[in-house]
Amino acid sequence: MTLIASKSNKEAFYLLHEGTQYQSYQFLGAHLEERDGCKGVNFAVWAPNAKEVNVSGSFNGWDGTHHAMTMQDGIWSLFIPELEEGTLYKYEIVTLDGDRYLKADPYAFQTEVRPETASIITSLENYEWQDEDWVANNSSDQHLQRPLLIYEVHLGSWKRKEDGGFYSYVELADELVDYVHERGYTHIELMPLAEHPLDSSWGYQVTSYYSVTSRFGSPRDFMYFVDRCHQKGIGVIMDWVPAHFCKDAHGLGRFDGSPLYEYADSRKGENPTWGTYIFDYGKPEVVSYLISNALFWMDKYHVDGLRVDAVYSLLTLNFNRPKEEWITNEHGGEEHLEGIAFLQKLNAVVFSRYPDMLMIAEDSSAFPGVTTPVDYDGLGFNYKWNLAFTSDTLSFMKKNQSERNGQEDQLTRSLLGTRDANYVLPYSHDEVNYPNKSLLGKMSGDDNWQRFANLRVLYAYLMAHPGKKLVFMGTEFGQMNDWNAEGSLEWELLSHEEHQQFAEFVKEMNHFYKGEKALWELDFEPSGFVSLVAEEKEDSLVTLLRKAKSGNDQLILINNFKIEAHEGYRLGVPEPGGYQEVFNSDKLEFGGSGITNAERLETEEWSCQGYAHSISVNIPPLAAVILKYMPKEG
Template identity: 70%
Template sequence: MTSSPSSDALYLFHEGTQYQSYRFLGSHLEERDAVGGVHFAVWAPNAKQVNVSGSFNGWDGRNHAMSVSDGVWTLFIPELKEGTLYKYEIITSNDDCYLKSDPYAFSSELRPGTASIVTSLGGYAWQDEDWLARKTAHQFLQQPLLIYEVHLGSWKRKEDGGFYSYGELADELVDYVVEHGFTHIELMPLMEHPLDKSWGYQVTGYYSVTSRFGTPQEFMYLVDRCHQRGIGVIMDWVPAHFCKDAHGLSRFDGVPLYEYTDSRKGEHPTWGTHIFDYGKPEVHSFLISNALFWMDVYHIDGLRVDAVYSMLTLNFDRSEEERITNDEGGEENLEGIAFLQKLNAVIFARYPNALMMAEDSSSFPGVTEPAQQGGLGFNYKWDLSFTWNTLDYMKKSQEQRSGLEPQLTKSLQERRNENYILPYSHDEMAHPDKSLLGKMSGSDNWQRFANLRVLYAYLIGHPGKKLLFMGSEFGQEQDWDSEAALAWDVLQDREHEQFQHFVKALNHFYISEKALWELDYAPEGFEGIDLEDTTDGLVMFGRKGKEDEALIMVCNFKPETHEGYRIGVKEPAQYREVFNSDHSDFGGSGVINESAQTAEEWSCQNQPYSITVTIPPLAAVIFQKKQMEG
């Protein structure tokens, strides 16, 4: 990487179009006049003086004063080595002295320390060329996308309670993900953060991969191993806010710098965090460089952008008395919207097949429309309404569910105006919300597991890509605890072991069937079957692929078996059961359709032909169309 900023680089930085600012800001090992050392550069335009303080000078920076040009302070210190601890000693206009970590540090000290560490990101020999070559040809909207969301600090723990390292996860986690049929992992938390129990949403080191689990090169190995096994890597990315820790970005040079000056715009009252100033060009350069940094340096395949709703409005989570408006009189954060559009345009210009996912609970239109058409420019949006509606339904007893089936079918019947990901994420597993299994109603444990099987099968069959949080795949009962490992010991119980077997089988079935993902966002990829009449607890629909691959999905959300049930179909073909969540191997009651069903010329559900099948209780059955021979 280059180090000293050129006048052109600084011009672009201040213009908000410097998208590799990490190449010259921060600390960089280099050689000058045959002498090795470290070049430091930091943006602090309001400081009276900035010095470099560290382990090499007894944390007294007076002998290592930096010089300033155009708001950026620089200094080359000879003979410093990789691994040197440092901070910036910032003297404010009021002669106060702050010790600040480097906003562009590539590595940070393990807690409780907060120093930045001089770190080289070179030296790793990547072996994921095949993955990168294949990825350039992918059209992800027409590919299977089944994401396993992982909190690295609590997926597993060692016997002494210690964390698994990136290297250990590269072996054990990657094997597990491949075995269970997931296509991607989404990792949290990756950027350095202040607490071990953090979910990663209060960041102190945007360019520092967290040191809790190892070094930058060890994290590269984890990503590399994922790619070598055909697994994509997505990271949680947090441009909506940052924490107020004294060593971090907050009032960096004595006054608001990265955050809005107006506290009404610059603070999240509930979260207790600062909001980035999206109207400041240098903040654009910082954040967009950061997004690209993880792709450039660590080969990350995509970003799940957290808390997008809070970036779209000036009054997120504010009381009526605190509400403010923009210059046009509306409540939209016009600068936040413009930033997101710019972010996505830049990302896709460099990485056309990147995954950019908005975690957005708003009704803002066009989240996945291109920015040039007025959209935000993401290629995916989390469908949180799907999550909330389905789980609210599944929590209810059979008596309470009566008449509420439209909660399930709303997402099928409404026009699909976004490219959705259907998430059952960490938010649905954490206290006090209970795990997915903990949310399921049922008169006994069998019904609870059956409810979870039919729900997960419904998720897989529903148009849209999928996300499942760790532990859900084996039916963890307790709330997720970010300070402890998942409850792997429950797999000694046959019910949990059978449920894990079910999820694994369903995942692999999903990957193998183009009808379940190839036309996720095309009208011809889905056809509802009598969705207006769900009083019997049945939700039925068809899924199709490009080459006439066709499946019929039947989900029974009630505990009654339906024998001799007639389903309308369009053509005289055979229909064979290819998946059944009630299979005894999965812990079900074993009600299956053993023989293929030949369509009869018997009109039903507005179709000229029909088949007669058995539908098991609290179960999903998938039938595949087979053309009749002869």
């Protein structure tokens, strides 16, 4: 039985070939159906250049000749009665040259656990979601004016069992979600979960874009994980990889015997550094495939956002290519016009259906307008990773005390660009994988006390700096070694006092950040912050005034990156009144030296640093002090 050529199918096919079919997963792939009273599965796959396509699986001894498909408008289809959920299958492709091979279903909802590669007939229907409150409370979410504190996670190495096995989605839905909630993060960002054959790729080389990886359980198990996050008030962001795909034989590459999903020209269609194929963004069916996939994770799994990987590679034709191999576009430039158009279309479509979705660009380029709306000729993301901030701050923190003199611009120049884009400030997995060292391992210092103090002031500066926040797992308790994706985080470190103290500092800092509107409400507004005492860089003090919409809701955040303390430091302030210390990274319970400001600090009419009023404040070594403004009474 073939797919009936109904009016609705003709329209669906037409939109697919136009590049505007944004729910192609609803009719392509394997779907449990009932026809004329007979239950079975309808298979449909786009393979316009194949000579034959058959359905091969565990039900026919992997001999596809018993189940030949028929083609209409480049779509091969077949209804097979009596097949049930859980059945294994692949498509048997016969090329124009007569070659015959098996391919996994590009639209499969589930795939075997690696190293096996068969697709699995699966229904994603009838899961009873319990996240109504989350959906209702976030339906009008204005992300730019809310706290965003992301905990980036690689599920396979957050924690392992004693035998080295993975925790399942269901087990993580309790242990990981409770952990993240307790420590004050607003979102979990999951490194790519689409099915991938190689653990060491961390999920960035995908074979099955519609299959959540079976390493940790079933699609329904992952639904439960997301559901549990939402019930705990935690959003879920997923890394998404539309820039390239791996060359494994069962995957998308040369799918019907020809370059179908990838560019035919190897100069555009292959990434030599990563050893992968590049999607053909000029092909309407590929655009439909990718945008449908982005929406699929939102439609079926309720994810709250996508961090789009390797955006720079979609913006230029010559990403990672030696100069002698450079090519140009039709106008003679290096811009990847089709890649840019795809990103604009992606964001326009996503926001037309999910206005409050998080679409975050991991982009290392200086391409303008990444977070400018598409209507204003931007790429249309609502956030971009600020990788310059990451590089500059970590470069500074690696320097010993004498080397920091005169280098404070590495800390402050990112402040000059805070309004160039809506930024997320990331300390991600890229900064801590081998051989880059953990964040704690990057900190300079003569002993552990200095290294932990450096990490505390860096973390506090991250919270003080305009922009949303992302930190990789393990940072919150001071992971010592580089991140190892084949093992577990070093949870045993929490048996040591200094790591416990740092973990308590991060927990309190996170909750403090979430509770103070001045730290996030005007992140991207000119009135949201002022840099104070910039002319006294020799002190290695970076002092920011952060404001909320309410004019009197102000914080002064003093960050001291030197080992020298300052007793009675004279600090000019813009408003008369009082200032109360509300956070101090040097508290004894955090492992600090205990230099604090116990009393309310009253302003004096003492001109200092360009202001008519000033206060006298104690600033501890390698520490952050946060003062809350108290308006002058009367």
